[in-house]
Every structure is written in C-alpha cells, then in structure tokens.
Amino acid sequence: MSIRYGLLALLDHGPRYGSQLRTEFEARTGATWPLNIGQVYTTLSRLERDGLIVPAEGGDAKQQLYSITDAGRRELAEWYTRPVDRTQPARDELSIKLAMAVGTPGVDIRAVIQNQRRHSLAALQDYTRLKSRALAAGPDNSDDIAWLLVLEQLIFAAEAETRWLDHCESRLVRLAAALGDRPKPPPPPAPSAEPATHPAPRQEIS
Structure with a gap:
C-alpha cells in the first residue's frame, strides 16, 4: 500500500512518467526500498483502474504520462491524516x-x-x-x-x-x-514383581 500512496503523492506535484516516478521515489527514500519498473507500472495500472489517476496529454511515443485525479487527491489527503494501522503488524x-x-x-x-x-x-x-x-x-x-x-x-x-x-x-x-x-522429579518406581501363584493342592476324595 505504501507504494500506491507514494506514487500518488509524487503525482500530486504534477504529471509524471513511470520512469520518473521510480527515480523520484528512490530519491526520496535513498533507495532503501528500490522499485523495479514493472512494479511501478503494475501499481499505476491499478491506480488508473480505481479512477485515482488518468493518462495525461503531452507524453512522448515511448512513455505514457500520468496525472492524478480529484478522487486521487481526496484519497491521498485521507492517507496523510489516517494513522498507520499497528493492530495487525506485518510478519517479522x-x-x-x-x-x-x-x-x-x-x-x-x-x-x-x-x-x-x-x-x-x-x-x-x-x-x-x-x-x-x-x-x-x-x-x-x-x-x-x-x-x-x-x-x-x-x-x-x-x-x-x-x-x-x-x-x-x-x-x-x-x-x-x-x-x-528446580528439583528433579524422582524417578518412577520400578514395577513390582507379581507374586508367584501356585495351584491349590488337590484333595483326595475317599
């Protein structure tokens, strides 16, 4: 989600190409979280799908220029005011x-x-x-x-x-x-031997 809003924040300064967004994002964060260009364009595609950005005029034949919409500015403003949720921390x-x-x-x-x-x-x-x-x-x-x-x-x-x-x-x-x-538990008692059983003596019948 941070990449989504990071790109929106950069587009709020004016239309940008995907390559520009990647360069500016890494400049702001010191390349701590490097982006690949495919990740940038995937995020841009989702932002466009959600109506938060639109293709802008003035681009060249090789790259598409993007600009933020009013809906995108409203969502960006909400993101700035919303605390980062810590109730479900990321797996560490x-x-x-x-x-x-x-x-x-x-x-x-x-x-x-x-x-x-x-x-x-x-x-x-x-x-x-x-x-x-x-x-x-x-x-x-x-x-x-x-x-x-x-x-x-x-x-x-x-x-x-x-x-x-x-x-x-x-x-x-x-x-x-x-x-x-802790005191060690005593060893279990050894099993006792079963007493030997002998058959009862036979009684003679007279």
Whole structure:
C-alpha cells in the first residue's frame, strides 16, 4: 500500500512518467526500498483502474504520462491524516525465527541471537555513517530531508532490534537458570514383581 500512496503523492506535484516516478521515489527514500519498473507500472495500472489517476496529454511515443485525479487527491489527503494501522503488524522474519528456534533440538538459539546482533550492529553503524555524511553535506532540498527522515527511522529500528535481542538473551539465561534450580522429579518406581501363584493342592476324595 505504501507504494500506491507514494506514487500518488509524487503525482500530486504534477504529471509524471513511470520512469520518473521510480527515480523520484528512490530519491526520496535513498533507495532503501528500490522499485523495479514493472512494479511501478503494475501499481499505476491499478491506480488508473480505481479512477485515482488518468493518462495525461503531452507524453512522448515511448512513455505514457500520468496525472492524478480529484478522487486521487481526496484519497491521498485521507492517507496523510489516517494513522498507520499497528493492530495487525506485518510478519517479522526475525521474530518468527526465534519463536521457532525455542525448544528446537539441535538449534543453539543464543548463537542465532548473537549472529543477528552482529548483523544489526553493523547495519546500525552503516546507517549512522550515512547520516553523518548527509548532515555534513547539508540538506539542500526536500529529497535530502526525506532521506534523512528515512535514515533516522532505520537507525531507531536497528537500535530497538539490538535492545530486543539483548532482552531475549537475558530472558533465556534467566529461564535456563530457573529450570536448572528446580528439583528433579524422582524417578518412577520400578514395577513390582507379581507374586508367584501356585495351584491349590488337590484333595483326595475317599
């Protein structure tokens, strides 16, 4: 859905070609979420079907020019005012991986956590360097400011992920200690031997 509204937002500035929309979308987000041109035109086709954009005049023979409609502007304005729904969060691969690793024989979950922490810290360092360079260069236009906002969101997300991984590891350590302190249940009693039975003596009948 974010691509749909992202393209609408760019078209609100004026008619655009599909290739222009792709370039401007990636400029605003610093190519954090790169688009392929097929994805752009598929989204444009759906927007046109829904009456939110229309083909515009003035294009060349090779590319179609698109412009936003009044219905598209109304939907875009509603999107800006509507909070992003967090009641149904997207599936997170890391959360699913750790949930599946818990109690799985042969999986060292602490090693999984440590590997992910190293990766997340490296990503955090990369994002921080990019932010420092962007600030040193000085934001010159709205695209630079938009990229800074995206970078800072990535930094906050990486920081939160490393804190969560630390929490997961601490919880596993506490849980392992608690399980180790529990008294072990006594072994089940050995099955008792059945007493031998002997047939009753025969009585002589006189």
